[in-house]
Amino acid sequence: MSQILVKLADLNVSNNPEDLLVVYGLGSTAAVLLYDREVGIGGIAHFMLPSSASDPQRAREYPAMYADVAIPLLVESCIGKGACRESLTARLAGGSILMGQGISRSISEGNIATARQILEKLAIPLTAENTGGNHNRAVRMEISTGKSFVKRPDGSWEEMV
C-alpha cells in the first residue's frame, strides 16, 4: 500500500485502491475526508483557518488553507476523478484547542463549525467526527475500502464510524 501524505493547507484525491491517504499533525487544524463507496474514490483536505474572506489573494495560492474554499474544492476534485456527489459521505477530524482562555479557540471551533456548515449546504452526510480535546491527531483513509482511522493520544488507531 502506498502512503500519500496530505500536507497542511493541501488536499489529495485518489482512485487507486493501493493508496492510503494520511494526515499527520492535526492540531487546531482540521481534515475533511470524503469517500464514494460506489466507485472507490476518496480524498482528504487539511485546512487550518475557517474563512478565506480576510485574504482572498492567499486563498488563490493556497486554496486548501481555508475551510470555506478547501471543502468545495475537495468535492469538485472527487467528482473530477469520477465520484458522484450524491454518493459522497464525509468524516471530520481535528480542531484541538489549547488550554486556558487561549488564542486558538475561535480558530479551532471555527474550523469545525465551518466544515459542518459547508457539508450540510452541499448535502454531504457527515458520518463520523473526532474533534476537540487538546491532543494532536493523525488520520488515514484506505482508498480500497474507504475505511478511515484516527490516531488516539495513546498512539493506537481507532476506526471512524
Place this chain on the structure above:
Amino acid sequence: MNLDSAIRNSMTRLPAFPATIHKVMGLINNPDSSLTELVDVIRLDQSITANILRMCNSAYFGLRHKVDNVHDAIMYLGRQNIVRAVMAAGTSRFFKSTPGYEAEARELWEHAVGTALLAQILARKVFRREDSSLFTAAILHDIGKIVLGEFVKDKYAEIKKLVVEQSRSFLEAEEKVLGMNHATLGGVIAAHWKFPEDIRDAIAFHHRPDRLQGKTDPMPWVVHLADQGCLMLGIGRGADGLAYDGLDGAMGKLGLTQPDFEEALAGLVKEMDNAREMIGIVHASPN
C-alpha cells in the same frame, strides 16, 4: 542523587554552545562591524562554514551560481539571512530525539525553526523589523526538552495522568512531577551557555510570559505566541500536544488582532515550505 540534581547534572553534559554564534550575533548587532570581521569569525568554525555553504547552495536561496566561500555566501545571504543560517547551522546539533515527548529529532527541529520563522513574521507586524535576538530565543525556546526528555519518559504516566484527569497543562504537570518544567530548564541552559538576560527570559517564560514580573520586554510574548501558533498548526508534534495554556492577553500585549494572528499563521505555511529544504539539509549533515 535527587531528581533536581540528576536533571542539572544531565544538563552539564550538553555540548558547549558554539562560540562562533555568540561572536556572529555580537557583530550582527553592531552596526560598525565590517563584513571582513564577520567572514573571519565564521570561517574559523568548519562545521558552520560547511553548513552555510550547503544552505547557500540549496534551492531555498535559489542562487544561480555555486557559492564556495564564506565571503560570497554572506554577500548573497544578507545580514538577516546570515543570522538564520548561522543559528540553524549551529544549533541543529542539539536537537536530538526526546523520548519523553515522543518527538522525533526532525519534528523538534521543525518546531524550533517554525517558531523562529513565525516569531519573525510577528516581529515584522509588531516592531516593523526582524530581530536577531528574538530569532535566537525562538529557535532555542524548547531546548529544555532535550535534557528533560529522559526524565519525562520515566514519569510519563504520572505526568499524563495530571493532564488528563486534572486538566493541568503539560508544563504544570512537569513541574509537579519533576520539580522543574522544560521552559525553566531551558532558561538555566541558556544561562549556562552565557546568553544575555533577554534571551534567557524569553526561553524560560515562553509558556508563561505573564509571570515575568517587573519587565516590559515584549520578546517572551512573541515567542509564546509563535510557539502556540506552531502547536496549533501541528508543526512539530509530540505527546504534549496542545496541552498548554494559550494566554488570552498575548495578542493584546503586542497590539495584534485575531486577523493579524491568522494572517501570520497563513504566512508561515509558505515560509515553512521554503525552509523545509534548508531544515532537511542542516539536520541531515553530520555536524
